[in-house]
Amino acid sequence: MRFAGRESWQVSHGSSFTMDTALFVRDTLALSVETVPELPGLDPPVPVFVPPGVDRAGAAEEWLGWWADVLDHARGDRSDVPSPADPAARSLAVRPALRGAVEALMTPASQYWTRTSGTGHPTALPVGEVVRGVESRLGRQARPFRLVITVVGVQGLVWERMTDSHVIASRRFLDDPARCAPALRAVVESLA
Incomplete structure (x- = not known):
């Protein structure tokens, strides 16, 4: 991880x-x-x-x-x-x-x-950028939080929030910045 x-x-x-x-x-x-x-x-x-x-x-x-x-x-x-x-x-x-x-x-x-x-390229999540954007919108630093994103090698686009601090996501979803960044932002906003 x-x-x-x-x-x-x-x-x-x-x-x-x-x-x-x-x-x-x-x-x-x-x-x-x-x-x-x-x-x-x-x-x-x-x-x-x-x-x-x-x-x-x-x-x-x-x-x-x-x-x-x-x-x-x-x-x-x-x-x-x-x-x-x-x-x-x-x-x-x-x-x-x-x-x-x-x-x-x-x-x-x-x-x-x-x-x-080894297939495909490693997914680079824009975590720092998303957190900084949320902090800027909130006008303060994010509260302490922990988020675990479990990546699964399944077909299709999957982003499922299992608990407040756990998400299951498919590689295909994470490889799509137009979907991934907004989904990550929504989770971070709820935790920050």
């Missing part, structure tokens, strides 16, 4: 291995599950593949609880606990079907993210 700001505020953005793994498992197993927010398929898409011994129906049943743990971890609320994508972590210990799926798909997931993480 990248960090910007001074002591009074902090904005970090970057991908989350835990969230990336969860989305890879969802798409590879073609699980019909809800994600909140609703996230489209990975970009580039992955082929459907169910490894031998993986309980696809069981993984789908265990998905919602696991996804909640994944979101908590991505926003940094649970940094004191191991990643929910770690098969030894409590999150998967109580979800045996998902644990089996994660164990079976960990190597293909790592290979996929290694191949795709």
